[in-house]
Amino acid sequence: MTAVVTDLITYPVKGCAGVALTESGLTPAGLTHDRAFMVVDDSGVYRTQRKDTRLAVIRPEVSWDGGRLTLRAPDVEPLEIEVDTESPRCDVDLFGAPFRAVDQGADAARWLSDVLGTDCRLVRVPPEHDRVTDGLHPGTSGFADSGALHLLSRSSYDDLNARIEAAGRAPVTLSRLRPNVVVDGWDAPHTEDAVRNVGIGNTELGFAKLAVRCAVTLVDQDSGERAGPEPLRTLATYRRQPGGGVSLGAKFSVLRTGKLTLGDELDVTVWESAAE
Structure with a gap:
């Protein structure tokens, strides 16, 4: 056994x-960095493969120290961003539950919106995230x-x-x-x-x-x-x-x-x- x-x-x-x-x-x-980031719509509501199936083809890579995030997808130039944990918090919705997050900026939003064909933002859990x-x-x-x-x-x-x-x-x-x-x-x-x-x-x-x-x-x-x-x-x-x-x-x-x-x-x- x-x-x-x-x-x-x-x-x-x-x-x-x-x-x-x-x-x-x-x-x-x-596991380190697991679900640390989330794609949301312009209202802060989560996106998953339940509706946005093309999320599956996006391949993320986080640097060893968590400070850089690279996003790759077929037929698209990769995007590398500096991870932001300091900017003002924004409201997000995960299955109807309210949380706070840190928006990762316009470059990530544009890249994801192009890949998924719909308006998107990328957010990260803040250091003070205290979900139970x-x-x-x-x-x-x-x-x-x-x-x-x-x-x-x-x-x-x-x-x-x-x-x-x-x-x-x-x-x-x-x-x-x-x-x-x-x-x-x-x-x-x-x-x-x-x-x-x-x-x-x-x-x-x-x-x-x-x-x-x-x-x-x-x-x-x-x-x-x-x-x-x-x-x-x-x-x-x-x-x-x-x-x-x-x-x-x-x-x-x-x-x-x-x-x-x-x-x-x-x-x-x-x-x-x-x-x-």
Whole structure:
């Protein structure tokens, strides 16, 4: 039952492409720079792949010190900007919840508006960002949908694709599921659902809740085009949740910060109790 970390992926700009890592710092808000930036409309309302699917083709890169952000997309000149954490704060909306952010300027706004074909701004979480996320172990995050870290086991992913293929449809890529941490070594699918406290490297995570999946999983992450109905069609046959939606993987809060590295073993110290 020993599981190890096989993939680490951070998403510096919410909704944009992930960045594969060999190691990463783990902050209270998750992997370093994860969802630190967000694309919004002129009113400050968040944009995601649910509607703006071409976010998937934008590939961000943050410098080691967090001071520079580079944005790349097909057939467009890259844009490099100096990250602003000092300018006056602006109001933004994430799923109806109000937050404060720092606008990253006119150059980023123009570049994103051209790539997405609609008016956009780019904002960053301010240093004083104090969002509290819910779940069994409450925590914090940047502009992620909810918890700081999305953990998915390879056995859960393989089981999903086996079901999709058994129905005569093409499997989905791992990128469609947008995990932060992928682990291998648990034979039974959905073992992550039963983890309550786990050490990885010198860090500790606490289970928050199951990861309810949305229409972003229907988007081809290479083309930026909707490619549904998988995986939601198949997940609906065996992973429906009592509160609505379908789940795959789990969200975790950071109980102890530190460093994660590919190959780190997981040490589960608390499993789900029978009472739960």
